[in-house]
Amino acid sequence: xxxxxxxxxxxxxxxxxxxxxxxxxxxxxxxxxxxxxxxxxxxxxxxxxxxxxxxxxxxxxxxxxxxxxxxxxxxxxxxxxxxxxxxxxxxxxxxxxxxxxxxxxxxxxxx
Amino acid sequence: xxxxxxxxxxxxxxxxxxxxxxxxxxxxxxxxxxxxxxxxxxxxxxxxxxxxxxxxxxxxxxxxxxxxxxxxxxxxxxxxxxxxxxxxxxxxxxxxxxxxxxxxxxxxxxxxxxxxxxxxxxxxxxxxxxxxxxxxxxxxxxxxxxxxxxxxxxxxxxxxxxxxxxxxxxxxxxxxxxxxxxxx
Numbered sequence: 001x002x003x004x005x006x007x008x009x010x011x012x013x014x015x016x017x018x019x020x021x022x023x024x025x026x027x028x029x030x031x032x033x034x035x036x037x038x039x040x041x042x043x044x045x046x047x048x049x050x051x052x053x054x055x056x057x058x059x060x061x062x063x064x065x066x067x068x069x070x071x072x073x074x075x076x077x078x079x080x081x082x083x084x085x086x087x088x089x090x091x092x093x094x095x096x097x098x099x100x101x102x103x104x105x106x107x108x109x110x111x
Numbered sequence: 112x113x114x115x116x117x118x119x120x121x122x123x124x125x126x127x128x129x130x131x132x133x134x135x136x137x138x139x140x141x142x143x144x145x146x147x148x149x150x151x152x153x154x155x156x157x158x159x160x161x162x163x164x165x166x167x168x169x170x171x172x173x174x175x176x177x178x179x180x181x182x183x184x185x186x187x188x189x190x191x192x193x194x195x196x197x198x199x200x201x202x203x204x205x206x207x208x209x210x211x212x213x214x215x216x217x218x219x220x221x222x223x224x225x226x227x228x229x230x231x232x233x234x235x236x237x238x239x240x241x242x243x244x245x246x247x248x249x250x251x252x253x254x255x256x257x258x259x260x261x262x263x264x265x266x267x268x269x270x271x272x273x274x275x276x277x278x279x280x281x282x283x284x285x286x287x288x289x290x291x292x293x294x295x
Contacts, residue, residue, distance in 0.1 A: 002129045008231030010133050012224045017140035020220025024213045026206035027149050029194050033156050040163050051170045053238045064254045065247045070172050078270050082277040084187045088194040089284035095198040102206050
């Protein structure tokens with residue numbers, strides 16, 4: 001029997017990998033990949049909670065299953081796609097200016 | 112008395128399916144963290160995204176699994192690979208970080224994992240029993256569509272506007288400027 005804990009631990013592993021990726025890479029695109037991992041970890045949790053932690057009374061009474069978690073995951077996927085598009089636009093501009101994607105060089109706004 | 116239903120055959124396979132998807136996700140997520148070449152990171156990311164899509168199918172969220180494959184694996188990943196191709200002179204190039212910072216980052220990631228795993232085993236909120244779980248065998252697309260256009264209508268519209276804004280902004284930012292505009 002697969003329980004909710006299985007999904008939560010799996011999500012924690014993906015989240016940890018994502019955070020560590022964001023912190024340990026100097027390539028801006030690598031940081032973006034880390035962000036995608038973190039968002040996916042959140043999505044796993046949302047969908048798993050939607051399946052496991054919902055009372056089920058509505059279905060027993062002949063109603064429709066709740067889809068709240070799926071909705072949230074759907075919106076997160078859309079926002080993640082938008083974020084990736086904008087981030088890559090920024091990275092391309094940065095590359096045009098500095099001929100590199102090393103985030104250590106992104107110090108234009110440093111006080 | 113020995114009549115096997117479909118349920119009896121599917122039931123024992125399910126944990127194995129979950130562990131297979133979980134193994135794919137974990138291995139490729141750790142691969143993203145440990146690989147030093149950006150192209151390999153993108154490849155490992157594909158493994159994670161596909162594994163998560165498999166998990167969605169496992170959780171009966173078929174629509175979400177399909178969207179995950181189309182939008183993430185088909186859209187975002189291609190975008191990232193194009194970004195790599197456009198910004199890297201040598202696709203196998205490495206940008207190294209100091210050993211101290213690397214260890215610190217991995218320790219913070221481990222700490223985040225530890226805290227979340229601890230919460231996972233502490234949390235005892237309401238959850239369905241096995242019987243109720245077996246009753247929900249699908250989340251119909253019709254239901255999702257109806258909820259999307261009734262309860263979640265305003266977020267749906269806002270996301271539509273967001274996508275329009277992002278499309279225009281991305282095209283504007285990536286259109287490229289002349290060298291004198293940049294000031295070189």
